[in-house]
Amino acid sequence: QLQASGGGLVQAGGSLRLSCAASGGTFSRYAMGWFRQAPGKEREFVAAISWSGRTTYYADSVKGRFTISRDNAKNTVYLQMNSLKPEDTAVYYCAAGVVVGTRITYFSEYDYWGQGTQVTVSS
Numbered sequence: 798q799l800q801a802s803g804g805g806l807v808q809a810g811g812s813l814r815l816s817c818a819a820s821g822g823t824f825s826r827y828a829m830g831w832f833r834q835a836p837g838k839e840r841e842f843v844a845a846i847s848w849s850g851r852t853t854y855y856a857d858s859v860k861g862r863f864t865i866s867r868d869n870a871k872n873t874v875y876l877q878m879n880s881l882k883p884e885d886t887a888v889y890y891c892a893a894g895v896v897v898g899t900r901i902t903y904f905s906e907y908d909y910w911g912q913g914t915q916v917t918v919s920s
Contacts, residue, residue: 798819799817799818799893799911801890801913802817802818804914804917806919813878813916814877815875817831817874817911818871822909824869824872827894829845829893830893830902833916838887840890842854842903844856844864845901845902846867847897854902859885862878862880862881865877884918890913891910892908893907894906
């Protein structure tokens with residue numbers, strides 16, 4: 798089970814940190830990803846991190862502004878979002894899957910999904 802939190806309303810240029818707490822499984826076995834979905838748009842990849850935490854992946858639109866990290870001792874993955882823009886407004890979902898390589902960016906590769914947390918960036 799995945800529980801996402803940390804969303805909210807922030808002004809453009811501000812920051813938020815999303816958290817996703819996992820329970821009921823061996824967290825360290827899973828790659829973790831963040832995806833987002835804006836109204837009227839398809840779900841899109843944001844960031845992902847390998848099971849070990851050694852490899853990270855980012856969508857071009859967030860590279861340099863967002864940072865994904867994980868704490869396997871706390872069964873939690875984080876998404877630090879800085880320099881937020883109105884176009885970052887979306888529901889953000891965390892996901893877990895036994896994924897390796899660049900397929901980590903494909904939402905179809907994930908087995909477990911959190912409930913989503915709303916991020917709204919005002920201009």
